[in-house]
Amino acid sequence: MNLSSNTFTQQLQSVWASQGSMLCVGLDPDPKRLPAVFQGKPEGIFEFCREVADATADLVCSFKPQFAYFASQRAEAQLEKLIRYLKNTYPHIPVILDSKRGDIGSTAEHYALEAFERYGADAVTVNPYMGFDSIEPYLKFAGKGVIVLCRTSNPGGSDLQFLKVTPSGEPLYLHVAKLAAKEWNTSGQISLVVGATFPEEIAQVRAIVGEMPLLIPGIGAQGGDIDATVSAGSIPKKAGTGMMINSSRAILYASSGSDFAEAARKVALQTRDALRLAADK
């Protein structure tokens, strides 16, 4: 295990305890859905995300800005500014850059520099399809979190992730979970993505990975069931820990009016409380 202080995993342990929340608010600023006041404004994307973050910061265990929403709008500078703002204002809340990168080692080195040095994220999502040498460059950044796609929340995830890949008939997503937990995670930096839309698979993954943190998108707009998700992903005797359960659109676009921040807070509060209730069952 990595013993350097304030690692992503340690940040998570502290924030689960101090905030009493497993909610991750996803920052996916869709230009078509931004409230009118931000449309066409030079730093409208940054300002929208900042206001939602300020309205929900006491309710979350992490924030997860999604890279594509910024890059498609030529708003990488606003993403940099947003992560800097979040880290300065809420240093106890880990920021996950969701960019789902995956490439050969020499290129992955630059994706890792992008995530951890340019953007200053605490963790990044990565695609394991190209194997360990495509993940290794991220692990060289001691203490940073590397969140590997395992069983994704989308329906098409089954196309490949369910293929049986071992003589014993193990599906690919469980093979990824095993590799990640038993071979790749020598420094304790790895977490896995499993979708809230597939609670049975969350339980299978949890059984393999022990106490490894899970990023679980798919509640809210994708319809994942909160009770089933929390029950499947819980760590025995450690209720309220082990999961970053993401909701983006249901919180960000709870209202398209001038009350968007208040409405986002209301949905975030309901979601955090539903997650807490489920954990206490």
Ligand SMILES: O=C(O)c1cc(=O)[nH]c(=O)n1[C@@H]1O[C@H](COP(=O)(O)O)[C@@H](O)[C@H]1O
């Ligand atoms: O890695 C992710 O965050 C991710 C993995 C996955 O399997 N499914 C998934 O929806 N996501 C991301 O989680 C967010 C879900 O957004 P909502 O469906 O609006 O809550 C989006 O930013 C997705 O890109």
